[in-house]
Amino acid sequence: MADYAQVTLKHALAAVVAQLHSPQDAAVKAELIAQKQQLEAALSLLSQCDQYGVTSAANFTRLPAQLCNTPSSEYRIIEDCESDNPVDWCEVECLEQPLNHVRLGPGDVVIEC
Structure with missing residues (x-):
């Protein structure tokens, strides 16, 4: 197609x-x-x-306004390591991104393929 x-x-x-x-x-x-x-x-x-691999069946989600109203607050992508305890979570590293992190802000769109 x-x-x-x-x-x-x-x-x-x-x-x-x-x-x-x-x-x-x-x-x-x-x-x-x-x-x-x-x-x-x-x-x-x-x-x-x-x-x-983005198709018309992909789910697009716009991130909402942040709850924390500070100048350097941002969204991060984490892997939960099958735990509900934030201590066990680790931030996802993406080698093709600056500093190997994905930093998102209000209004950014996340695409789930």
């Missing part, structure tokens, strides 16, 4: 790029540039969804 969508978006992008190469007035050119940017963004998002 994603292959069909990617091919369709790439064809649409090629058509917009071709139109950009022909003479246009400023308003039409601005609209074509906006369309090109939207198509490129859609292709990038679709590629990331494919890479991480």
